[in-house]
Amino acid sequence: xxxxxxxxxxxxxxxxxxxxxxxxxxxxxxxxxxxxxxxxxxxxxxxxxxxxxxxxxxxxxxxxxxxxxxxxxxxxxxxxxxxxxxxxxxxxxxxxxxxxxxxxxxxxxxxxxxxxxxxxxxxxxxxxxxxxxxxxxxxxxxxxxxxxxxxxxxxxxxxxxxxxxxxxxxxxxxxx
Numbered sequence: 001x002x003x004x005x006x007x008x009x010x011x012x013x014x015x016x017x018x019x020x021x022x023x024x025x026x027x028x029x030x031x032x033x034x035x036x037x038x039x040x041x042x043x044x045x046x047x048x049x050x051x052x053x054x055x056x057x058x059x060x061x062x063x064x065x066x067x068x069x070x071x072x073x074x075x076x077x078x079x080x081x082x083x084x085x086x087x088x089x090x091x092x093x094x095x096x097x098x099x100x101x102x103x104x105x106x107x108x109x110x111x112x113x114x115x116x117x118x119x120x121x122x123x124x125x126x127x128x129x130x131x132x133x134x135x136x137x138x139x140x141x142x143x144x145x146x147x148x149x150x151x152x153x154x155x156x157x158x159x160x161x162x163x164x165x166x167x168x169x170x171x172x173x174x175x176x
Contacts, residue, residue, distance in 0.1 A: 001029040001176065004071035006064075008078035008089025010037045014156040015117040016077035019148065022166045023075050023113070026173035032067055036088040039064065043091045050098035061095045069105060073176060074142070077115035080125050085116075093136050100140065108141030113172060114148070121152035146172045 005024045009016035012035065024031040039060040049056035055065070068074060078089035085093070099105040114137075116129050126149070133144045150165040159166065 001027075001073065002071045003027045003029045003031045003073045003075060003173075003176070004067050005031065005033045005075040006068075006077065006089075006092060007033070007035045007037075008076070008086045008092060009117075010086060010088060011079075011156050012037070014079070015150055015153045015158075015162060016079055016115060018157050018159060018162055019115050019117070019150065019165060019169050020075055020077045023115070023169040023173045026170035027073075027176055028174070029073070029176060032071070034064055034067065036064075036092055041088070041091050041095070044094040044097045046097065048101065051101050053102070055095065055098040061092075061098075064092065065095055065098060068107065068110075069099070071110065073111045073113065075113045075115065076137075077117075080116055080118040080120070080128070083125060083128060096136055096140055106141065110142045111176075112137045112142050112144045113146045114144055115150070115169065116147070117150040117153050119152065119154040123149070123151065125149075148172070 005020040078085035
């Protein structure tokens with residue numbers, strides 16, 4: 001089994017980064033890790049160049065999508081900023097376009113674990129997070145099998161503050 005961890009946070013060693021790394025460490029699988037903020041990743045241009053091949057944008061997007069196509073499980077993490085995923089995470093999701101438009105590519109059947117962090121201590125964004133089961137992942141034929149929403153996590157990368165969420169991540173990873 002291959003597990004790909006995608007971190008859509010701009011903070012290296014922040015809460016999303018810590019949780020994804022803990023997940024990958026606990027998974028009995030071949031793992032790969034992408035920290036989107038360190039990648040050259042542009043948004044989709046909707047030029048339709050991908051219909052017959054890879055995206056025509058000369059950046060790291062094709063390599064990241066190739067890793068996703070090769071993986072069995074995607075661990076997708078983003079902090080919630082202003083009620084939504086980060087710009088980095090959205091740029092990655094927008095590049096799904098090249099898969100949806102190319103008849104030789106599919107994400108059908110891939111499993112997804114979502115990890116969202118938020119400073120908000122209450123479940124203010126639950127409906128938004130729940131919607132990922134439908135769009136973008138469900139739309140692409142992927143199945144969200146678990147979600148971790150780390151609420152009230154305001155100290156970046158604080159493993160004490162994240163302790164219960166780290167335990168949850170490790171448990172889900174060990175059960176893959």
